[in-house]
Amino acid sequence: MYKKVLATAASAVLALTLTPAGPAAAKPVVSIVQGYSATVKENDSSFFCPENEVLIGRAHHGDENGSTTYWCGKIWIDRTQVAVSTNHYQLVDPETYSWFEAPESNAMVGREHDGDENGISVAYFAMLTYLGRPVTLVNKRWSETYTEESHESKANPGEIMTGRKHFGDENGDTEYQYAVVTYY
Numbered sequence: 270m271y272k273k274v275l276a277t278a279a280s281a282v283l284a285l286t287l288t289p290a291g292p293a294a295a296k297p298v299v300s301i302v303q304g305y306s307a308t309v310k311e312n313d314s315s316f317f318c319p320e321n322e323v324l325i326g327r328a329h330h331g332d333e334n335g336s337t338t339y340w341c342g343k344i345w346i347d348r349t350q351v352a353v354s355t356n357h358y359q360l361v362d363p364e365t366y367s368w369f370e371a372p373e374s375n376a377m378v379g380r381e382h383d384g385d386e387n388g389i390s391v392a393y394f395a396m397l398t399y400l401g402r403p404v405t406l407v408n409k410r411w412s413e414t415y416t417e418e419s420h421e422s423k424a425n426p427g428e429i430m431t432g433r434k435h436f437g438d439e440n441g442d443t444e445y446q447y448a449v450v451t452y453y
Contacts (some may be wrong), residue, residue: 270412274333274397276404278434279411283389285412286356287356296444297346297347297451298346298347299344299346299427299449299451299452300344300345300427301325301342301344301345301424301426301427301429301450302342302345303325303341303342303401304318304319304322304341304342304343304350305319305322305380306338306339306340307338308336309337309339310334310335310336310337310391311332311333311335311336311337311382312333312334312382312383312385312388312424313330313348313383313384313385314382315379315380315381315384316330316336316337316339316381317379317393318339318353318378318379318429319355320355320372321343321350321352321353322325322343322353323344323353323376323378323397323430324340324341324342324376324377324378324380324394324429324430325342325423325424325429325430326348326422326423327338327340327380327414327422327430328422329380329417329418329419330419331383331419331439332385332438332439333382333384333386333439335439342424344404344429344450346399346452347452348398351397351398351404351450352375352397352399352401353395353396354397354398355395356395356396357394357395358372358375358393358394358395358396359391359392359393359394360391360394361389361391362384362390363388363389364382364384364385364389364390364435365387365436365441366435366436367392367433367434367435368432368434369386369392369432369434370388370431370446371394371429371432372393372445373406373446374396374397374405375395375396375397376394376395376406376429376430377392377393377394377430377431378393378394380393385438386437386438386439386441390435391432394431399452402452404449404451404452405453406431406448406450406452407449407450408448408449409446409447410446410447411444411445411446412444412445412446412447413444414442414444415442416439416441416442416443417435417437417438417440417442417443418439419441422443422445424447427449428447428448428449429444429447429448430445430447431447431448434446
């Protein structure tokens with residue numbers, strides 16, 4: 270009898286060590302769906318993504334009289350749309366040397382530009398929240414370097430735009446900062 274009880278106890282311990290305690294915490298599913306897009310004349314322009322959308326790309330062709338296209342996207346985490354604050358944080362720089370980076374948990378949501386390369390550019394950022402808590406932006410990266418007068422840049426899947434830098438006139442260099450959206 271003693272051997273049988275010991276064997277049963279050993280089997281029970283083995284079963285406990287081989288059986289998972291429960292399902293592992295699932296990683297949130299993040300998707301970015303393209304939303305609104307528009308093309309505007311660069312000179313004296315103002316562009317903002319619609320409510321609850323963020324920038325995911327930009328293209329420009331020509332000088333300050335050329336056209337600029339903006340692409341916006343909607344962020345979804347586990348089939349719930351991420352909220353984009355309507356209170357915007359802004360940074361202002363002369364266009365000839367503009368370098369904009371979003372604060373933590375913020376995305377780029379708009380841009381204004383006045384005049385030519387000697388004019389002022391303003392970048393607008395907004396806080397992103399999911400279920401009332403800030404999202405996390407990871408793996409920030411700068412795009413390749415483009416010539417401002419003829420380029421197009423879009424975020425990779427799962428990324429949003431979090432910054433832009435530009436040096437010079439329409440022949441100068443432009444880069445974009447993108448980040449991956451996640452939630453812990």
